[in-house]
Amino acid sequence: MKKLLVLLISVFLVSMAYAGKVKVGALVDLTGPTGDVGKPYAEGVRDCVRYFNENGGINGNEIELLMVDYQYKIPQAIAAYKDFLRKKVVAIHGWGTGDTEALSKFITKDKIPYFSASYSEHITNPINNPYNFLVGATYSDQARIALKFIKDKGEKKTVAFIYNDTGFGRSPFFPDGEEYAQKIGVQLVDKQVVDLKALDATSQLLNLSKAGAEYALVQETYMAASTILKDAKKLGIDTKFIGLNWTFGKTLIDLAKDAAEGYYGTSSFAFWGQSDVEGIKFLHELNKKYHPDVTYREVNYIQGFSSMYVLLSALKMTQGELTGENIKKTLESFKNFSTMGLTAPVTFTKESHKGVKALKIYQIKNSNMIPVTDYITAD
């Protein structure tokens, strides 16, 4: 009993000592099904907080990052959210589609600015979700830009969609991608479902090639994307694949090896190798300082860093008290805010909380990710 009392008192004292700091919550997935991309993302988030803390924090106040690994489980996400509120966070950086949606009503009611790593378009509408913000092109925009790219480049202008049958997988195509293809006159010839953990996509690819798709848009993560590329090479299919952001990165090249040659990807974030970008140069320096043994960072790290960078910059720029309303007002005044080139300039307005609408299309050439376009938008 005595021990318990001592423990309780010490916990209380520790929590008292943390008072007066600016608290920011972060929901991350380190050990759940999306842990492969979640881990580097979380490191990016953490490094960004560290960088801000070493450079004056939020106007002199230290940032305390409350990071919770919620293992991609919705009840745990809600529990963590309630815990964040209890600890009085000023803003939260979230993760997946399902949990962001489940939390969206709470967020609106509690007026908590909430950044998300799910690029699902329907949470960016400020009428329904006034406190949700997104840095990075939405899945729908990525699909639209890729379709536009096909339209400009294609000969036959036929396209197929490859996706997994989840909210994440269907989000870019139904109905946004479908409608846009029709609008700009790209013919949708096939739709194929490939599971996120698929190790074989032969039958789907045979169907796809029978349908005569010149291009195929791929909404998966690394594993399924590499399966698709390897099987396509094995079958000698000449369809050109364009992957959306979670399929495209160095991990894919490692997994698919030479089958990845010529693969296109959409990304609103710069890659580690693009040392001509100011932000990347900055991150190289930062990593040399913080993690001397790290030589390469996944694009997910850069995503996490840039998203947190925007959030913390907003906190820094907020006039007066750090309330949800004030932070929202600051964010909505962001116009062409520079992320040092890590993304296209970020703009939030009262009408749209899509921070970034532009992205570059990259192609894998000699195992390097080379940009083949400048920043382009769907508009």
Added chain:
Amino acid sequence: MNYTNCGEFQTSYEKDAAIFKSLFSKICIYGFLISLFVIPFFIDDYFLYLFNIIFIAVIGAVGLNILTGITGLISLGQGAFIGVGAYAAGYLANQYGLNFIIAIPFAGLITAIVGMIFGIPSLRLKGLYLSIATLAAQFILEFIFIRAESITGGVTGLSLDYAKFFNISLDNDFKFYFFGLSMTILMVTAAKNIVRTKIGRAFLSVRDNYIAAEAMGINIFKYKILSFGISSFYAGVAGAMWAYYVTIITPEHFTIGVSIQYLSIIIIGGLGKILGSIFGAIFITLLPEVLRFITDYFTSSYPFLTQAFASIREAAFGIVIIIFLLFEPEGLVRRWNLIKAYFKLWPFSY
């Protein structure tokens, strides 16, 4: 002073099946219930939230325990049935503007019908075979959640309003607590009574020896389907409550993981015991939070350990469950009975 008997001294079946076996136990249970109604005035939202999800888990688990623990039919589809209840409540509320007082029982009934349909194979299938058939139900229902967009809203999900009770909107944890608690008391009492009536005894006989049960004139098929129906009704009510709690439901809520979680709740709590479902629901709901609290505590002082602790936590969850099954295979409810027996027999525990 002697509050309880130190052995079985009942002289009639009625006394043996009584809920309150003595005045003392009656006072204890009523006292406990009253304290549950007082607690929310003293705790914050986070703890209220934990209570609320425990309430929902208790209802779902009691249902599964009637099916699996008492009737002996393993089900791996409880998560999907909970989903059916959630979507049914959401659809009824959105399309027909039904009040939650009507929508929740209706959602339960709809889920009961769906459960009974998927229960039909149980006449021919037993044990592992049946668990695979219910697993199929899980996948079929998940598929429908994603595809039946006009009802479920597809992957975008279904959004509904907070439950309204005489102009009081149950829009925060505090208000929901009282609703959740009342529903839990109602549903648990009902379950307790189902178990000690003819239906419950029929379920038990089906579990223990279905041939003997049939020889005694019990219509096995009827009772198996009834068990599926009752169990799914509970799942439906739990799902509907979850829907009114989070007010946005997407297919990601009702995966196979949820089904497995409910199965572990009743195994850890105690198969075939209503009280076991309550213990199990509390245990499984709080375990991740306790583990998170411990990891948070360590990682706040040693941030570089976050990664390691995150993995340890996942393993710890599994290890705790294995240890439990090793040392308390009959579940928490047996430990509870041992504790009670200790006090009953004290100081002459031989």
